[in-house]
Amino acid sequence: MPDPTTMTTGDGATEALSPIAVPHVVVLGAGFAGLTAVKALAGAPCKVTLIDRRNYHLFQPLLYQVATAALSPADIATPIRSILRRQKNAAVLMARVEGIDLQHRRVLLEDRTIPYDYLVIATGSRHAYFGHDDWEPLAPGLKKIDDATQIRRRLLLAFERAETCTDPIEHRRLLNFVVVGGGPTGVEMAGAIAELARHSLVDDFRAINPAEARVILVEAGPRLLPAFPESLSAESKRALEKLGVEVMLGRPVTDCTASGVMVGEIAIPSRTVVWAAGVAASPAARWLGAEKDRLGRVIVGPDLSVSGHPEIFVTGDTAHVPLPDGSTVPGLAPAAKQMGAYAARAIRARIAGTTVPPFKYRHLGSLATIGRAAAVADFGRFKLKGRLAWLLWGIIHVGFLNTYRSRTLVALQWIWAYITYGRGARLITSPGVDPE
Incomplete structure (x- = not known):
């Protein structure tokens, strides 16, 4: 040894x-x-x-809120060395x-x-792009902070460019936002983009009306949130449509280019595509x-x-x-x-020199938020939807954060956003390769 x-x-x-x-x-x-x-x-x-x-621990369940300008990266990421600084038998290597x-x-x-x-x-x-890895630069996924800031950049740039665009075809393409995948990440992302367009940005522009943006959620399967009971899947679809999200079920994406996506035989022009379809x-x-x-x-x-x-x-x-x-x-x-x-x-x-019994998984439930005061929660026999599920989702997610600072900041920002619809992290940063 x-x-x-x-x-x-x-x-x-x-x-x-x-x-x-x-x-x-x-x-x-x-x-x-x-x-x-x-x-x-x-x-x-x-x-x-x-x-x-990387030198940080990331709370991935809230990464979509960084991508949609609700939170800053530092709100959901903590330096690993800081977390383990008092653990004398632990060392960190980047x-x-x-x-x-x-x-x-x-x-x-x-x-x-x-x-x-x-x-x-x-x-x-x-x-996972199911054999189409060439789609990744065009339809980024959401796994790390760099992904979130790049998606945020593309979302905000789309509105900025639409403000000065004189070509009606390109104008429509800029204000079409496509989310691929109807799992929790896709549902949460689509709802957050719709709220960003219809509430947070609605008074910020003069030449365009951000509320006219189309948000399309594409799912190849027959329903959203397939791991949830059918009743909660149906509730999530109703809640998204109430926010103005167009939900397309049973239709896989067959092509993805810088100009948009093909959903079966339907072409959807778009400059901003977010991938949440597989891992x-x-x-x-x-x-x-x-x-x-x-x-x-x-x-x-x-x-x-x-x-x-x-x-x-x-x-x-x-x-x-x-x-x-x-x-x-x-x-x-x-x-x-x-x-x-x-x-x-x-x-x-x-x-x-002893042993432990086999691993036994204890399912503690599944939650997904859809938008303002809307969420679904599945705890087996106990199911919730609407405002109560949303409050429970928020309490649990704040509790999972690593530091008191993060918990306090996130809770305060959510309260502020709930009162004002404001999103304080609307910064175009993270220079990268944008679709041409």
Whole structure:
């Protein structure tokens, strides 16, 4: 077993990690699963190294609010080092993972290797374009802050350019906004764009009326929010249409260009397309040479470990965890946190020479917000819709944020937005490649 107290640099030299020979736990990814695992190992007789290619933990469920100018990035992102500053057995390394050397138990980075005794993989998921990766620059997804600020840029630029546009065809194209995918992200995004156009911007322009913008939500399946009961799916559709969103069901996107999208045989001219139609797991299965499902998720055992490698745990969106009813654990923040906590508990047990029972997922419910005072919530036998569901959604999401500062700022901004319809983050930043 490699010495957990050293790391190997790119030139073959070694660097000391700790003067005490304790087990070394390496966690890949600072999302919900990875960060929960690290925090659950606080005080354990081991050294923990958390590796992420970014220096912040992101609260992804509110990323769409950054994309629609309701929140600023700093409201929903917290520096990882700040979160873990008091955890003495944890170190943070900002680096990109290139692979895993299973034989020698090492994580391969760009310029060094990191040995491990136990490895927790929590590298999340990425956008899936179903074989059309060339659509990504034209229809960005929403997984990281850069995505959100780029989408915000495109949304706001569309209104700015429409204000001075004299070509009626281009004018219509600029004020058509298409969201692809009717899951929670797509529903929330479409509702937020409609509110931005019809309320927040309505008095800001002179040559155009932002309320005339078309927001089109396209879903290939027969209904929105397929993971929710049919009654709540129908309620979400009614609420979106009340906001002015055009909902197109049972029609997949067949082409995407800089000029718009094809939905079946229907052409929708648009300069702003947002992709919320699918996800695929990170490359973890390839790194491990492990069995995977159609989404690329690693198929794990009852204790979330990889077949043949009991020292490696895969969690969060990267893991395929079957449930008794034939489905799998959903890609939700509470599920990821449960898996991260379980992996830490299993590692503690291994270090102590004991075992833990198999992982058991506890479904805490599903929520999706549609717009101002409109949301749906499914807790099994207990279902909510409307204002009460929206209040519950807000309370839960504020509670999930990492710091008191974030909770306070987000709560105050939501209260202000509810009273005034204002959106205080309407800044065109993040220079990037816009569709031509």
